[in-house]
Amino acid sequence: MSEMTTASAPAGSLTFEYELTAADIRSGLRARTRAVRSARVLRAALPLAYTFFAALLLVTKGGFGAVEGRDWIVLAIGAWSVLAVLLLPVLQARAFHRSARLQGRLRTTVAAGGISGASAQSTQAMAWSLFGRYAETKDVFVLLSADKGGNCLVVLPKRAFTAPGDADRLRALLDACLPRA
Numbered sequence: 001m002s003e004m005t006t007a008s009a010p011a012g013s014l015t016f017e018y019e020l021t022a023a024d025i026r027s028g029l030r031a032r033t034r035a036v037r038s039a040r041v042l043r044a045a046l047p048l049a050y051t052f053f054a055a056l057l058l059v060t061k062g063g064f065g066a067v068e069g070r071d072w073i074v075l076a077i078g079a080w081s082v083l084a085v086l087l088l089p090v091l092q093a094r095a096f097h098r099s100a101r102l103q104g105r106l107r108t109t110v111a112a113g114g115i116s117g118a119s120a121q122s123t124q125a126m127a128w129s130l131f132g133r134y135a136e137t138k139d140v141f142v143l144l145s146a147d148k149g150g151n152c153l154v155v156l157p158k159r160a161f162t163a164p165g166d167a168d169r170l171r172a173l174l175d176a177c178l179p180r181a
Contacts (some may be wrong), residue, residue: 015107104120135181141171142156
């Protein structure tokens with residue numbers, strides 16, 4: 001399904017074609033969570049705070065039997081909030097994939113000057129100055145925007161590579177232009 005095309009790409013660049021999947025996007029969002037401090041803190045702190053709050057409520061009330069109606073509502077809202085934070089990457093990936101699949105097959109070129117992409121519906125070129133860092137997982141490379149929260153990202157799936165050294169070539173290009181997260 002994926003094919004590597006380097007004939008039309010300038011020397012020192014890498015061009016590949018792919019269609020983003022929900023799994024690619026989910027992997028990219030998880031890499032962003034690991035790379036961005038505030039996302040890591042939220043993902044760890046909210047469940048811990050909820051556990052502490054729920055335990056405190058149960059201790060002050062004298063156990064489960066003494067918890068009253070409004071207290072159960074507060075506990076349920078807290079549990080729902082924790083679940084929402086933990087499921088956020090899955091839900092975001094599904095939503096982003098619905099938009100990304102409208103683009104269809106993407107052709108991306110990564111070069112010393114930046115990254116460019118094209119599909120049947122659009123063409124885009126981005127300079128390295130738009131990105132602050134990159135992350136790598138076993139499945140994808142993720143370019144994170146230069147803002148503190150890495151709120152914009154570009155996901156480059158490794159499954160698009162067909163030659164054995166393509167991942168190493170892309171890593172070398174990225175290392176020359178961006179710090180690793």
